[in-house]
Amino acid sequence: MALIVQKYGGSSVADADSIKRVAKRIAEAKRAGDDVVVVVSAMGDTTDELIDLAQQVTPLPPQREMDILLTAGERISMSLLAMAISNLGVEAQSFTGQQAGVITDDVHGKARIIDVTPSRIQAAVDSGAVAIVAGFQGVTQRTNDVTTLGRGGSDTTAVALAAGLGADVCEIYTDVDGVFTADPRIVPSARKIDRISYDEMLEMAASGAKVLMLRCVEYARRYQVPVHVRSSFSTRTGTLVTDEPAPAGTTAGSADSAAAEGAAPMEQPIIAGVAHDRSEAKITIVDVPDVPGKAARIFEVVAGSGVNLDMIVQNVSVASTGRTDISFTLPASDGAAATAALTQHQPDIGFTSLQYDDTIGKLSLIGAGMKSHPGVSAKLFAALSDAGINIEMISTSEIRISVVTRADQLDEAVRAVHTAFDLDSADEQAVVYGGTGR
Amino acid sequence: MALIVQKYGGSSVADADSIKRVAKRIAEAKRAGDDVVVVVSAMGDTTDELIDLAQQVTPLPPQREMDILLTAGERISMSLLAMAISNLGVEAQSFTGQQAGVITDDVHGKARIIDVTPSRIQAAVDSGAVAIVAGFQGVTQRTNDVTTLGRGGSDTTAVALAAGLGADVCEIYTDVDGVFTADPRIVPSARKIDRISYDEMLEMAASGAKVLMLRCVEYARRYQVPVHVRSSFSTRTGTLVTDEPAPAGTTAGSADSAAAEGAAPMEQPIIAGVAHDRSEAKITIVDVPDVPGKAARIFEVVAGSGVNLDMIVQNVSVASTGRTDISFTLPASDGAAATAALTQHQPDIGFTSLQYDDTIGKLSLIGAGMKSHPGVSAKLFAALSDAGINIEMISTSEIRISVVTRADQLDEAVRAVHTAFDLDSADEQAVVYGGTGR
Numbered sequence: 029m030a031l032i033v034q035k036y037g038g039s040s041v042a043d044a045d046s047i048k049r050v051a052k053r054i055a056e057a058k059r060a061g062d063d064v065v066v067v068v069s070a071m072g073d074t075t076d077e078l079i080d081l082a083q084q085v086t087p088l089p090p091q092r093e094m095d096i097l098l099t100a101g102e103r104i105s106m107s108l109l110a111m112a113i114s115n116l117g118v119e120a121q122s123f124t125g126q127q128a129g130v131i132t133d134d135v136h137g138k139a140r141i142i143d144v145t146p147s148r149i150q151a152a153v154d155s156g157a158v159a160i161v162a163g164f165q166g167v168t169q170r171t172n173d174v175t176t177l178g179r180g181g182s183d184t185t186a187v188a189l190a191a192g193l194g195a196d197v198c199e200i201y202t203d204v205d206g207v208f209t210a211d212p213r214i215v216p217s218a219r220k221i222d223r224i225s226y227d228e229m230l231e232m233a234a235s236g237a238k239v240l241m242l243r244c245v246e247y248a249r250r251y252q253v254p255v256h257v258r259s260s261f262s263t264r265t266g267t268l269v270t271d272e273p274a275p276a277g278t279t280a281g282s283a284d285s286a287a288a289e290g291a292a293p294m295e296q297p298i299i300a301g302v303a304h305d306r307s308e309a310k311i312t313i314v315d316v317p318d319v320p321g322k323a324a325r326i327f328e329v330v331a332g333s334g335v336n337l338d339m340i341v342q343n344v345s346v347a348s349t350g351r352t353d354i355s356f357t358l359p360a361s362d363g364a365a366a367t368a369a370l371t372q373h374q375p376d377i378g379f380t381s382l383q384y385d386d387t388i389g390k391l392s393l394i395g396a397g398m399k400s401h402p403g404v405s406a407k408l409f410a411a412l413s414d415a416g417i418n419i420e421m422i423s424t425s426e427i428r429i430s431v432v433t434r435a436d437q438l439d440e441a442v443r444a445v446h447t448a449f450d451l452d453s454a455d456e457q458a459v460v461y462g463g464t465g466r
Numbered sequence: 467m468a469l470i471v472q473k474y475g476g477s478s479v480a481d482a483d484s485i486k487r488v489a490k491r492i493a494e495a496k497r498a499g500d501d502v503v504v505v506v507s508a509m510g511d512t513t514d515e516l517i518d519l520a521q522q523v524t525p526l527p528p529q530r531e532m533d534i535l536l537t538a539g540e541r542i543s544m545s546l547l548a549m550a551i552s553n554l555g556v557e558a559q560s561f562t563g564q565q566a567g568v569i570t571d572d573v574h575g576k577a578r579i580i581d582v583t584p585s586r587i588q589a590a591v592d593s594g595a596v597a598i599v600a601g602f603q604g605v606t607q608r609t610n611d612v613t614t615l616g617r618g619g620s621d622t623t624a625v626a627l628a629a630g631l632g633a634d635v636c637e638i639y640t641d642v643d644g645v646f647t648a649d650p651r652i653v654p655s656a657r658k659i660d661r662i663s664y665d666e667m668l669e670m671a672a673s674g675a676k677v678l679m680l681r682c683v684e685y686a687r688r689y690q691v692p693v694h695v696r697s698s699f700s701t702r703t704g705t706l707v708t709d710e711p712a713p714a715g716t717t718a719g720s721a722d723s724a725a726a727e728g729a730a731p732m733e734q735p736i737i738a739g740v741a742h743d744r745s746e747a748k749i750t751i752v753d754v755p756d757v758p759g760k761a762a763r764i765f766e767v768v769a770g771s772g773v774n775l776d777m778i779v780q781n782v783s784v785a786s787t788g789r790t791d792i793s794f795t796l797p798a799s800d801g802a803a804a805t806a807a808l809t810q811h812q813p814d815i816g817f818t819s820l821q822y823d824d825t826i827g828k829l830s831l832i833g834a835g836m837k838s839h840p841g842v843s844a845k846l847f848a849a850l851s852d853a854g855i856n857i858e859m860i861s862t863s864e865i866r867i868s869v870v871t872r873a874d875q876l877d878e879a880v881r882a883v884h885t886a887f888d889l890d891s892a893d894e895q896a897v898v899y900g901g902t903g904r
Contacts, residue, residue, distance in 0.1 A: 044522035078542065084482035085489075085546050086553035093552070096560055097545035100538040104516065107535035108523050114531070115524035122534055127610060148610075172565060172586075 030196040031153070032057060035067040035163065035186035039203050040260040041105050042072030050201075050260065051112035054158055058118050063153045065193065067163045067186040068109055070101025091136035095165075095176045099125070102162035102182075110160045119157040123148060125165035126174070129192070130185060132166035138178035139166055141185075141247075144192035153193075161189060180241025187244050191251035198253050200240065201260035206267030207232065207239050209301040209451040214439045217452040221267045221301060222274075228300040228396050229255075229269045231428040235392035236305030245269065298397035298404065299449045304442050306435060308338060309360040309386035310421070311367065313379045318352045325377055326354060326370070333369035335362040339390075339423040339430065355421065357432060360386045388420065389438030392430040393445060405429050411448035417441045468634040469591070470495060473505040473601065473624035477641050478698040479543050480510030488639075488698060489550035492596055496556050501591045503631065505601045505624040506547055508539025529574035533603075533614045537563070540600035540620075548598045557595040561586060563603035564612070567630070568623060570604035576616035577604055579623075579685075582630035591631075599627060618679025625682050629689035636686070637694045638678065644695050644704030645670065645677050647739040647889040652877045655890040659705045659738060660712075666738040666834050667693075667707045669866040673830035674743030683707065736835035736842065737887045742880050744873060746776060747798040747824035748859070751808065754817045756790045763815055764792060764808070771807035773800040777828075777861040777868065793859065795870060798824045826858065827876030830868040831883060843867050849886035855879045 034054065041047050058064050078097050082089045089097075106122040113120035129145035152159040163182025166175050177184055183200055190198035207229070210218040224232070226249035233242040239257055248255045248269060258266025316322050323342060330337060340356040358366055367384055370377070398404040408429055412419060417440065421432035433441050446452060472492065479485050496502050516535050520527045527535075544560040551558035567583035590597040601620025604613050615622055621638055628636035645667070648656040662670070664687035671680040677695055686693045686707060696704025754760050761780060768775060778794040796804055805822055808815070836842040846867055850857060855878060859870035871879050884890060 044519060047523055081482060081542070081546060082549060085485055085550045088553070089549045090552050093545040093548045093558075093560055096541060096562075097549075100541040100545075103534060103538040103541065104519070107531040107538075108519060110531045111520060111527045111535075112523045114528050115526070120531075122531055124534075124612075174562075 029061050029063065031063045031065070031193060033065045033067065033186050033190040033193065033195045033198045034201060035182055035199065036069065036109075036201045036260060037182065037203075038069040038072050038075070038105075040201055041068060041109060044108070047071075047105070047108050047112050051109060051116060053260070054109075054113055054120075055116040055118045058158055065149055065153060065159045065161065065189060065195070066109065067161050067182055067189060068102065068105050069163050069182040070098075071105045071108075074101040074104065092173060095136045095174050098176055099162065099165045099174050102164055106160045106162045110158075113158055113160075119155075120160055121152050121157050122160040122162070123152070124162050124167075125185070126167035126172075128159075128161045128189065130161075130166035130188065131169050132175045132177065134168040134171065134173065134175065136173075136175055139168075139175035141166060141177065141188050142169070144188045146189055146192045149189065150193060161185065180244055183241055183244035184247055187247045187251070187253050187255060190253045191247070195253070197256050198248070199256045199258060200244075201258060202239060203259065203261065204239060205259045205262065205264055206257050207237065207269075207301070209299075210442055210446045211237075211304065214304070214442050215302075215446045215452075218301075218446065219451060219453040222265070223268045223270065224300050225271050225396050226269060227427055228394055231392065231394040231425065232301060232303050235303035235394065235428065235430060236307070236390065237301070237303045240269070298401050299393060299395035299451065301394055301451065302442050302446050302449075303392045303394060304438055305390040305392070306438060307360055308357045308388060308390055308432075309363045309384065310355055310357050310388050310432065311363070311370070312353055312355040312383040312385070313370065313377075314353050314383065315349070315351045315380035316354055317378050318350050322377065323354060325373075327356075329369050329373045329377070330356075330358075330366050333362075333365045335359075335366045335369075339421050339432065341421045357388065357390065357421065387435045388432050389435040389441070390430055390432050391438060391441050391445060392428055393449070394428045396427050398429070399426055407448060408445060411444050412441055415440055415444035417444070467499050467501065469501045469503070469631060471503045471505065471624050471628040471631065471633045471636045472639060473620055473637065474507065474547075474639045474698060475620065475641075476507040476510050476513070476543075478639055479506060479547060482546070485509075485543070485546050485550050489547060489554060491698070492547075492551055492558075493554040493556045496596055503587055503591060503597045503599065503627060503633070504547065505599050505620055505627060506540060506543050507601050507620040508536075509543045509546075512539040512542065530611060533574045533612050536614055537600065537603045537612050540602055544598045544600045548596075551596055551598075557593075558598055559590050559595050560598040560600070561590070562600050562605075563623070564605035564610075566597075566599045566627065568599075568604035568626065569607050570613045570615065572606040572609065572611065572613065574611075574613055577606075577613035579604060579615065579626050580607070582626045584627055584630045587627065588631060599623065618682055621679055621682035622685055625685045625689070625691050625693060628691045629685070633691070635692045635694050637696060638682075639696060639698035640677060641697065641699065642677060643697045643700065643702055645675065645707075645739070647737075648880055648884045649675075649742065652742070652880050653740075653884045653890075656739075656884065657889060657891040660703070661706045661708065662738050663709050663834050664707060665865055666832050669830065669832040669863065670739060670741050673741035673832065673866065673868060674745070674828065675739070675741045678707070736839050737831060737833035737889065739832055740880050740884050740887075740889065741830045741832060742876055743828040743830070744876065745798055746795045746826060746828055746870075747801045747822065748793055748795050748826050748870065749801070749804060749808070750791055750793040750821040750823070751815075751817045752791050752819045752821065753787075753789045754792055754815065756788050760815060761792060763811075765794075767807050767811045767815070768794075768796075768804050771800075771803045773797075773804045773807075777859050777870065779859045795826065795828065795859065825873045826870050827873040827879070828868055828870050829876060829879050829883060830866055831887070832866045834865045836867070837864050845886060846883060849882045850879055853878055853882035855882070 110120040110122040131143040132139035163185040206220045208218040212218045255269040338357040548558040548560040569581040570577035587597045601623040644658045646656040650656045693707040776795045781791045
């Protein structure tokens with residue numbers, strides 16, 4: 029008998045019929061002999077409707093009140109789901125984030141979980157009931173105020189609960205079959221990844237793969253919670269995020285059928301997948317005096333405006349002028365803030381002009397195996413060159429290479445790299461690849 | 467500087483515009499120098515929509531989950547109201563029933579308040595903020611589970627909070643100007659009552675006046691909380707429920723202008739008002755053996771089916787047969803349960819037949835002054851007789867006389883009695899008289 033934490037997103041509980049379908053699935057898991065704890069998001073469009081109501085009332089809602097408002101969404105979905113499960117003859121009780129012991133800091137709107145004390149959930153499970161827990165929400169320790177965890181919050185709730193309960197697995201149900209070697213909307217031959225390490229999944233999430241949020245993977249890695257990303261619309265096995273080696277006799281990682289032939293099942297594949305990100309922009313600061321401290325000053329100014337930089341490139345200084353250009357990428361949504369901060373400090377930084385470009389795309393090749401396989405970057409650059417795609421920036425980590433291209437060449441780049449690294453499947457997947465919302 | 471608890475019902479916060487209007491009113495009260503605590507119901511139709519959702523999921527929702535579901539409604543209205551007040555530059559914070567310290571028993575769906583410990587509300591008020599509290603909800607002491615208080619729950623929350631905070635007054639905002647001498651939809655010349663005692667208001671509520679729920683008045687009487695029932699659509703003074711005598715120089719009770727002329731302002735009027743109730747039915751048990759214990763047995767059976775009786779009449783026994791008829795009234799909604807229970811026990815009670823009649827109406831004349839004024843019942847019966855209305859049952863308390871008539875004669879009866887006791891106003895009120903929902 030296992031203890032399973034299951035998380036269902038808003039699209040899985042969008043209406044009464046969806047809730048009944050999910051309830052059936054949960055009741056089956058319970059009847060099969062497992063203990064089940066369920067984390068649920070708000071129904072479909074509820075959050076958007078509540079935000080719309082708030083904006084009708086005030087242009088600047090206080091964040092504490094916004095959190096109280098939005099958490100009404102999970103209150104509705106969790107109680108309805110508990111009712112639907114009870115209706116199938118399986119006992120179920122719903123619990124708020126507070127009742128489930130999800131303690132957070134007091135940063136309303138994007139609170140971080142600081143502790144999980146799920147004694148009530150454990151008691152409900154021990155009594156034989158299915159426990160339904162509101163995702164996305166917690167409570168502050170000091171003031172007992174309601175907080176929300178921000179984007180991807182429900183996934184994080186699920187992983188944190190799984191860690192707190194010592195669950196055997198945390199199943200994240202979504203509208204796709206798992207994590208793919210690339211976005212199937214761009215690469216129809218992308219393959220579902222059977223097994224992926226926390227580090228690789230972290231890099232995938234940080235590089236634009238939307239199926240799991242970064243913070244959820246970070247949490248899972250820290251507490252070594254196995255995460256099973258799978259579809260709520262099928263019973264197929266999805267993608268298992270874990271550092272445990274695959275049991276002997278099964279195929280490992282993304283290497284299925286043809287690719288795995290001849291390879292030992294335990295061996296890591298070189299490449300896990302290709303991620304892409306269209307949400308970044310590039311700022312180039314032209315003619316910066318090439319003297320010590322100038323680059324530091326620039327990034328100090330940008331950080332001071334609350335913006336997180338991604339990739340940074342500094343050109344070789346032109347000797348005759350003693351000046352250089354510095355480029356960096358950042359979330360396009362932070363573009364206005366960064367540009368304003370830099371322009372304000374133009375006199376003391378001493379650059380001549382600033383270029384803002386939001387027509388870039390970022391491609392990332394991720395794989396733990398590239399650590400021990402030389403020549404991965406050469407193969408990547410050759411594939412892009414063969415496809416006629418210009419590389420504007422490069423950054424690397426131990427298990428990732430990212431390049432910036434023109435946005436309108438990004439899809440073509442992803443397909444070329446996917447093929448070059450033998451990731452294409454024999455048959456195309458019929459799947460829609462999308463985000464998981466909260 | 468006074469401490470005022472204000473309660474706004476669902477119709478007062480039905481949409482964003484209504485919420486902004488109510489926010490303006492609250493901000494004005496705060497700016498006028500008073501401390502303000504607000505109790506709010508769910509927006510307009512929210513509760514009905516949530517009930518509808520539950521019914522789409524299961525025919526028999528567990529009551530614990532139903533309470534979690536329904537309390538989402540106040541969560542939405544209270545946070546939106548706090549936002550709208552903040553937007554006017556007045557600090558406001560919203561609190562759940564739990565955060566406000568509303569402790570209840572664990573009877574989900576119709577919990578009773580057993581304690582109120584509003585330390586957080588007091589702290590918010592002390593810090594200069596307006597505190598918005600979710601009506602209709604509380605939390606169990608032992609399990610920390612969410613409960614709802616049932617019909618009229620928000621009014622009760624407001625009165626209980628006012629008692630717990632030692633507030634100077636509890637203002638119940640509704641869609642009518644106050645408590646009237648009769649339902650203005652039936653008696654257009656009905657007058658607003660300026661001042662009424664707890665006992666009279668209790669009898670009015672118990673006799674069908676819907677503007678305040680019985681339990682809320684009971685709570686107010688027990689803790690001597692002055693309740694001001696008034697309209698959220700005007701700034702007019704409404705009806706003050708209190709046992710304090712009116713200050714000298716003001717008109718007391720329902721006696722305004724003409725009626726009060728010549729009367730001392732401190733004197734109680736004889737009659738407060740005429741209430742009516744169309745929601746009852748009458749059961750007549752025919753040919754009950756007139757031996758000791760039979761009546762007791764009947765009421766034992768009815769009570770055992772969970773039904774509350776109202777009026778009871780036993781005819782004089784017919785000597786030749788040794789049998790009698792027993793009639794009683796009860797909420798028509800309990801008719802089926804009571805009829806089934808009695809029919810099941812027909813053999814041991816020994817009656818010959820049972821008549822069920824839901825076409826009755828009940829008229830109640832209420833006034834603390836009737837205690838010291840003989841002849842009130844004679845005048846009542848004469849007024850009904852003159853109007854050609856037959857009386858089927860009578861019951862009395864110290865400050866109330868109730869009669870049962872045919873349902874289709876009830877309006878006519880109310881008008882006749884209202885006129886007979888000089889309650890008619892010189893000019894007709896343009897007001898819609900309605901319930902307050904939660």
